[in-house]
Amino acid sequence: MTFLKAALLLFVLFFLLPLGVSAAVYAARGAGTDWWGADRSSAGLLPPAAASGAVVRVFAAPTVRWRGIFAVHCWIVFKPEGAPAYTRYDYTAWGEPIRMNGFAPDGRWFGQVPEVVFAADGEAAAALIPPMRAAIAGYAWRNLGDYRAWPGPNSNTFVAAVMDAVPGISLTLPPTAIGKDYPYDGRWLRPTASGTGLRLTLGGFAGITLGWVEGLEVNILGAVAGIDLRRPAIKLPGLGRIGMRGPDGTGLPPTVAAAR
Incomplete structure (x- = not known):
């Protein structure tokens, strides 16, 4: 009984309480109000395409409506160097799951300003683009009806799969x-994607990750x-990462931030 009480207390402290706080923040800011007319314009997070070399970014922003309480959408x-425009890939629930250039590359996600969770520029970015393109072209869950918001495959599954295919990316x-x-x-x-640990997942419903880059993560029903x-x-859950961030303040791993 003592073990069960301790487990229940940990579940309340590290899962239910953070989700409750996130729900209160969501309600206070009215994030779900008028989502259909919300701003999806550029957030100004990318350099002008014509004036920059090769660029790779992964963005994340709270998902639409109440799902934003506990989940983000990544894209x-x-x-490539010399290209006149950026190419954006999302994995969505409507239309063909893999959507190319459906939104502004660094656009607000239904009013929410995205966060940069990975960045590479110049030669570092140029080396990443070919395996990323190959992973996108070969992604298995690309047919109508494949998308499932929970536990997957969803937008975050797609991004994780593409970035897993890039050696040494440590995302x-x-x-x-x-x-x-x-x-x-x-x-x-x-x-793990970094190659510094292992991930065990029970169909996405539960699991545990342990790695030097990833740290320790416990997954319960996706949270x-x-x-x-x-x-x-x-x-x-809901609140995300709280603590030390990358050298440039973005939360990027130091090895990635140093390559920017």
Whole structure:
């Protein structure tokens, strides 16, 4: 009984309480009001395409309406050197799941300003683009009806799969990127994207991740709580990462931020 009480207390503190706080913040800011007419214009987070070299970005922003209480939507943007425009890829529930250039590359997601969760420029970005393109072209869950908001495959599953295909990228999606742990390739036990640990997932419904870059993450019904010792921080459902961020303040891993 003592063990069960302790487990219940931890569940309340690290899962239910953070979700309650996130719901209160959502209600206070009225994030779901008039979502159909919300601003989707550029947030000014990218340099002018014509004036920059190769660029790779992964963005995340709270999802539409009440789902924004606990989840973010992630998408990929890249531009080879010399290209006159950026290319954006989303994975969505409407139309063909893989949507190219359906929105402004760094556009607000139904009024919410996105966060940069990965960035690379110049030669570092140029090396990433070919394997990213190949992973997008070969993504298995690309047919009508494949999208599932929970537990996946969803937008975050798509981004995780594409970035997993890029060697040495060491990307960690936000803990609020529900669906990132869905076994898109059928493997329930696999190395983490950084190659520094292992991820066990029970069909995306539950799981555990342990890695030097990823830290410790516990997944219960898609909600993730955890701790990062490498860059001290806690990860909470709904609230995301709280603690030390990357050298440039974006929350990027130091190895990635240094390449910018």
